[in-house]
Amino acid sequence: MRTITVHASQEYDIYIENGILDACGTILKEATKAQKTAVITDDTVDALYSARVTESLEAAGFEVFKFVFPHGEPSKCSATLNQIYDFLCENSITRTDCLVALGGGVVGDITGFAAATFLRGMDFVQIPTTLLAQVDSSVGGKTAIDLPGGKNLVGAFKQPVCVICDPETLRTLPAEIFSDGMGEVIKYGMIRDAALFDQIAAHDQESITAILEDVIAACISIKRDVVEADEFDTGERMILNFGHTLGHAIESYYHYETYSHGSAVAAGMCMMAAKTCTPEVTERLKKCVQAYNLPTEVPVEMKELVPLCGKDKKRAASQLRFIVCKTIGRAEIHTMPFDSFSLWMEA
Ligand code: NAD
Ligand code: MG
Numbered sequence: 001m002r003t004i005t006v007h008a009s010q011e012y013d014i015y016i017e018n019g020i021l022d023a024c025g026t027i028l029k030e031a032t033k034a035q036k037t038a039v040i041t042d043d044t045v046d047a048l049y050s051a052r053v054t055e056s057l058e059a060a061g062f063e064v065f066k067f068v069f070p071h072g073e074p075s076k077c078s079a080t081l082n083q084i085y086d087f088l089c090e091n092s093i094t095r096t097d098c099l100v101a102l103g104g105g106v107v108g109d110i111t112g113f114a115a116a117t118f119l120r121g122m123d124f125v126q127i128p129t130t131l132l133a134q135v136d137s138s139v140g141g142k143t144a145i146d147l148p149g150g151k152n153l154v155g156a157f158k159q160p161v162c163v164i165c166d167p168e169t170l171r172t173l174p175a176e177i178f179s180d181g182m183g184e185v186i187k188y189g190m191i192r193d194a195a196l197f198d199q200i201a202a203h204d205q206e207s208i209t210a211i212l213e214d215v216i217a218a219c220i221s222i223k224r225d226v227v228e229a230d231e232f233d234t235g236e237r238m239i240l241n242f243g244h245t246l247g248h249a250i251e252s253y254y255h256y257e258t259y260s261h262g263s264a265v266a267a268g269m270c271m272m273a274a275k276t277c278t279p280e281v282t283e284r285l286k287k288c289v290q291a292y293n294l295p296t297e298v299p300v301e302m303k304e305l306v307p308l309c310g311k312d313k314k315r316a317a318s319q320l321r322f323i324v325c326k327t328i329g330r331a332e333i334h335t336m337p338f339d340s341f342s343l344w345m346e347a
Contacts, residue, residue: 014163021166025060031161034098036063040111042071045103098123104130105137112143116158126160129169131181135219140227182292183262188219194329204291239331242323243269249308266294
């Protein structure tokens, strides 16, 4: 088992091991004083993993309640959140109990936000079951729900009491959802870790399974380091956004329907590399992206995408901050007036 400790405002451990799901009860017993746990999950993950988690929690002496909502991003909303609050009230869950987020980023984000707000805050544990959730959303303490006005507009920083990461659960992931997570995995290599990039680039969607525990641990370590340096996202945490300025623009151009987040980020990274890297670096990145069935570009003109860049909550006034990796393994934060960015990208 690999253990990665996060020294944030609350210190906690991330445990990574194939099959660790069956030990979640014993692990959680160490991390919380709770007697009761409420497992929050979606219908797909419920059918696959709830029974094992419940069994492990009960064997460790927890009383277990369960709330299941329909899978998918539309569930990450205030209506589901209110149902969760009602469910917690109906089952007399108190401040000293613990929520269990079992699922992908949608489950993790909404459960984390419920834990941050219900009774002004209670313990929660992340048990991420998608690649994206294991390497990204379950680490770092950002929780949120979406509003009709945009994604992640209401949220809180709330660190879990621990994260229990079982790479074996990824075996049931549909191929395109696995690829989606690989977009972020490749990003970690690009921004911080040339050796990790080499490792990923030497494999493809099929063969990477053999080294997944190592790869996931490497990604989590990078996210941990960045989060420790900037827990509340006021500076360095921004480097995690490599590929995301164009990526968000792509997602938004297609109304979040055509390209998944990881696909859009992959294309965004390649398009940014084409502007800032040597042809050799750009080619290596593109090859790697293709090996995981992700796109290297999108059929839209830059002048259509640029106006959509930075239209999220991270754009400060007329200045745009974006991330450049001139070489593999090193990211820089660049700031430019939005108008200059437009001219430069469209040139
Ligand atoms: P998701 O939670 O919707 O999961 C994707 C799909 O996979 C769902 O249909 C789910 O039911 C299914 N699934 C999950 N685990 C499975 C398994 N083991 N086997 C088979 N199917 C499984 O989406 P996601 O990609 O995990 O996460 C996306 C969300 O994460 C977005 O809402 C995004 O905003 C959020 N996010 C948050 C952070 C953060 O720092 N908090 C970071 C990145 C992304
Ligand atoms: Mg992302």
